[in-house]
Amino acid sequence: MQVLKERILKEGKNLGGGILKVDSFINHQVDPQFMMEVGRELARRFAHLEITKVLTAEISGIAPALTTALALGVPLVYARKTRPITMVDGAYREVAPSHTKGKMVELMVSVEFLKPGDKVLIVDDFLATGQTIDALARIVKMSGATLVGIGTVIEKTFEGGRERLQYLNVPIESLVKITDMADGRIVFGE
Numbered sequence: 001m002q003v004l005k006e007r008i009l010k011e012g013k014n015l016g017g018g019i020l021k022v023d024s025f026i027n028h029q030v031d032p033q034f035m036m037e038v039g040r041e042l043a044r045r046f047a048h049l050e051i052t053k054v055l056t057a058e059i060s061g062i063a064p065a066l067t068t069a070l071a072l073g074v075p076l077v078y079a080r081k082t083r084p085i086t087m088v089d090g091a092y093r094e095v096a097p098s099h100t101k102g103k104m105v106e107l108m109v110s111v112e113f114l115k116p117g118d119k120v121l122i123v124d125d126f127l128a129t130g131q132t133i134d135a136l137a138r139i140v141k142m143s144g145a146t147l148v149g150i151g152t153v154i155e156k157t158f159e160g161g162r163e164r165l166q167y168l169n170v171p172i173e174s175l176v177k178i179t180d181m182a183d184g185r186i187v188f189g190e
Contacts, residue, residue, distance in 0.1 A: 008176065020186070022125075091109060118145035129161050137165070149173070154174065158180060
């Protein structure tokens with residue numbers, strides 16, 4: 001997605017240590033029109049899979065997952081990191097390390113929102129190590145639903161996430177792939 005590459009080069013910042021700051025348009029301040037383009041493109045790539053739910057983790061994955069769900073015409077479910085008092089019927093729970101927070105985070109999805117028979121597409125802003133997406137995939141499995149695909153806005157191929165997730169045997173689509181961020185660079189791959 002050329003327009004995404006251009007935005008990353010113009011507004012993104014390589015903070016070192018594999019951290020790419022894109023919070024001016026994806027995950028702090030959100031450009032809604034641009035995010036609609038992202039959602040339409042992810043939906044186009046997965047439209048043939050008869051998806052019934054889109055799943056993400058709060059908070060950074062919500063914008064691209066919401067626009068993807070909107071384009072597919074299905075509900076969005078997001079894994080919470082803190083349990084609200086309204087989550088009364090139990091939850092599927094997993095933990096994953098947060099690269100940007102530097103600690104383990106718990107992910108919870110209410111049992112009422114993922115059911116056997118659901119065909120789930122996981123959407124997130126980044127695919128880096130794959131650990132958050134892997135935790136979401138385990139939640140899908142716990143629920144009895146079927147994971148049918150994984151879509152991300154930006155993949156950092158040098159962090160090995162795609163390889164980590166290969167065991168899931170589902171299509172993985174990233175709108176852009178970054179192959180190198182050494183020495184302050186941002187290098188895109190195919």
